[in-house]
Amino acid sequence: MTTVFPTAARAAPDAGSVMDEQMNKLDMGQIQQFINRMDYELQSALPETDFKSLVRGLATGDISLQPADIFNRCVQYIFREVVANSALLGKLVVLAVICAVLQNLAGAFEKSSTGQLTHMVAYLVLITIAVGSFGLAIQLGREVVDKMVTLMQALLPLLLTLLVAVGGITSAAIFHPLIFITITASGTIIKNIILPLIFFAAILEIVSGLSKHFQVSRLAGLLKGVAMGLMGLLSTIFLGVMAIQGVAGAVGDSVTFRTAKFATDTFIPVVGGVFSDALEAVIRSSLLMKNAVGIAGVLLIAMIVIIPLVKIITIAFIYKLAGAVIQPVGEEKISDCLNGLGNSLITVFGAVAMVGLLFFFALAIVVGLGNITVMLH
Amino acid sequence: MDVLRELIQTLVVIVVLAVFMEMLLPRGDMRRYVKMVMGLLVIIAVMQTAAGVVNSELLREVPRVTVSDNGSPSLEDIMAAGKQLSELSRDEAARRYSEGVAGQVLSLAKLHADVNAVDARVKIGPENNSIDEITIVFNTGTAKQAETTGAGGTVAGVQPVVINVGDDVGDGAKGAAGVPTPEERKAAAGVAGAVAEFYNLPSGQVKIEFQ
Numbered sequence: 180m181t182t183v184f185p186t187a188a189r190a191a192p193d194a195g196s197v198m199d200e201q202m203n204k205l206d207m208g209q210i211q212q213f214i215n216r217m218d219y220e221l222q223s224a225l226p227e228t229d230f231k232s233l234v235r236g237l238a239t240g241d242i243s244l245q246p247a248d249i250f251n252r253c254v255q256y257i258f259r260e261v262v263a264n265s266a267l268l269g270k271l272v273v274l275a276v277i278c279a280v281l282q283n284l285a286g287a288f289e290k291s292s293t294g295q296l297t298h299m300v301a302y303l304v305l306i307t308i309a310v311g312s313f314g315l316a317i318q319l320g321r322e323v324v325d326k327m328v329t330l331m332q333a334l335l336p337l338l339l340t341l342l343v344a345v346g347g348i349t350s351a352a353i354f355h356p357l358i359f360i361t362i363t364a365s366g367t368i369i370k371n372i373i374l375p376l377i378f379f380a381a382i383l384e385i386v387s388g389l390s391k392h393f394q395v396s397r398l399a400g401l402l403k404g405v406a407m408g409l410m411g412l413l414s415t416i417f418l419g420v421m422a423i424q425g426v427a428g429a430v431g432d433s434v435t436f437r438t439a440k441f442a443t444d445t446f447i448p449v450v451g452g453v454f455s456d457a458l459e460a461v462i463r464s465s466l467l468m469k470n471a472v473g474i475a476g477v478l479l480i481a482m483i484v485i486i487p488l489v490k491i492i493t494i495a496f497i498y499k500l501a502g503a504v505i506q507p508v509g510e511e512k513i514s515d516c517l518n519g520l521g522n523s524l525i526t527v528f529g530a531v532a533m534v535g536l537l538f539f540f541a542l543a544i545v546v547g548l549g550n551i552t553v554m555l556h
Numbered sequence: 557m558d559v560l561r562e563l564i565q566t567l568v569v570i571v572v573l574a575v576f577m578e579m580l581l582p583r584g585d586m587r588r589y590v591k592m593v594m595g596l597l598v599i600i601a602v603m604q605t606a607a608g609v610v611n612s613e614l615l616r617e618v619p620r621v622t623v624s625d626n627g628s629p630s631l632e633d634i635m636a637a638g639k640q641l642s643e644l645s646r647d648e649a650a651r652r653y654s655e656g657v658a659g660q661v662l663s664l665a666k667l668h669a670d671v672n673a674v675d676a677r678v679k680i681g682p683e684n685n686s687i688d689e690i691t692i693v694f695n696t697g698t699a700k701q702a703e704t705t706g707a708g709g710t711v712a713g714v715q716p717v718v719i720n721v722g723d724d725v726g727d728g729a730k731g732a733a734g735v736p737t738p739e740e741r742k743a744a745a746g747v748a749g750a751v752a753e754f755y756n757l758p759s760g761q762v763k764i765e766f767q
Binding site for chain 2: 200295296341348355372376386389453457461
């Protein structure tokens with residue numbers, strides 16, 4: 180919360196000119212292109228669509244994010260999505276009621292298999308609708324992961340450049356291959372392995388609901404378990420590696436800087452310390468800009484991830500609501516199936532949110548690393 | 557993932573087929589046998605996929621993740637850009653440092669009452685930001701005058717403004733403003749020596765100018 184709402188992170192008036200000069204030297208074109216390509220919905224949620232102005236505003240405190248505003252917007256999105264998906268809810272409930280009626284009427288047919296067959300067809304139609312929207316939710320999740328990886332690939336060179344500017348040369352050298360590899364790898368694993376595994380598990384769960392005598396629910400559970408295990412492993416490795424490498428780099432940089440400072444202070448009499456003090460004051464303005472770029476990145480990641488997450492959780496809610504509404508009608512099979520789909524969507528929500536969280540931590544570590552480097556000066 | 561997708565597709569087909577056959581077949585032993593056969597089909601499908609995965613080159617499936625593939629800038633580019641920013645910071649720090657030291661020098665020079673120091677310039681060296689050269693600028697003929705102002709309320713020593721219109725403009729005025737008296741020169745040299753001593757510099761690095 181402190182990182183996202185930087186009320187105390189204000190630039191001193193004289194730091195503004197140095198920051199502007201440095202900002203003009205930085206290449207922010209890639210991020211600006213990314214923002215320009217974003218949906219209108221996402222762009223309108225941003226306080227400023229020009230990245231340079233956003234960074235400047237965050238650094239000077241002109242742009243401050245109010246938690247109440249963000250909360251209100253999220254609630255607004257949730258209600259809008261629930262209303263937008265009400266048609267899906269209607270379809271599911273009506274089909275489920277038809278299924279229940281057909282099941283009750285099955286005994287009235289001359290041959291009970293006719294009723295069963297009709298019931299099965301209605302059930303398959305319902306599943307087709309449900310799987311269709313489930314597939315869309317999975318696709319949405321994959322697109323979000325893709326967007327986040329693209330954003331990180333545009334943002335990290337900028338942050339690493341600023342890290343070098345504040346003296347974190349070793350940290351940047353350690354992080355450069357590592358951070359890009361872990362981010363790309365985690366994005367690829369989530370997108371190409373974990374999300375499909377969740378999808379397959381959901382499909383098998385639905386198929387298991389077709390017949391009581393022919394179950395593949397254990398295989399579905401296995402796939403879901405593998406997906407969850409991979410997610411846990413991935414996040415542990417990602418955070419562990421980043422944190423350990425980061426601290427090592429920061430300590431190395433501080434040693435280099437302190438040696439140089441000692442040399443300047445000692446060998447230039449009387450005014451040796453004045454130069455180090457002046458340099459530190461200027462470096463702090465670079466640090467301020469780096470933090471502002473980091474906060475802007477976190478804001479962008481949040482914007483990219485929140486709206487799709489709201490959509491996914493809303494669809495999960497719709498499934499769960501449909502399952503809850505259908506249960507009293509007596510259609511246990513469909514109710515279980517919809518409930519299972521809702522649970523799977525919550526897992527998709529978890530996977531996408533985890534990517535967002537990992538990238539947030541990555542940004543926080545890079546930003547925090549610069550702060551530690553300067554603090555250890 | 558393609559292998560797994562194919563397995564899931566096969567399983568779905570088998571299960572749906574099994575369900576339909578269960579419905580369409582007459583009650584009796586036949587149903588049990590069909591169920592058994594379908595179960596075996598499921599096992600075969602799973603085993604076949606597992607065998608395929610074991611025999612395939614797993615490493616080929618792992619996507620190559622290298623930094624250059626992502627189109628992200630190389631470490632050299634990042635370092636160069638960072639160092640450029642760092643240089644910018646260093647220049648700014650050197651400017652502030654130079655201004656700070658110049659202020660100190662001017663204050664030191666102003667302590668000397670025999671000369672009137674009006675400006676100081678400090679040139680910073682590239683190595684370790686050591687001081688390369690200090691130039692102190694003095695005003696000629698105004699040292700004591702500034703000091704004598706005030707007590708009696710009169711401004712002593714202010715030269716009358718003479719306006720000459722003609723060809724011989726300012727010959728005498730030029731000489732008076734730019735050329736210091738021997739006393740002033742001596743006092744200024746003393747100030748320069750003190751400054752050089754204070755900053756531990758060779759005396760040649762502290763220069764004086766008169767205006």
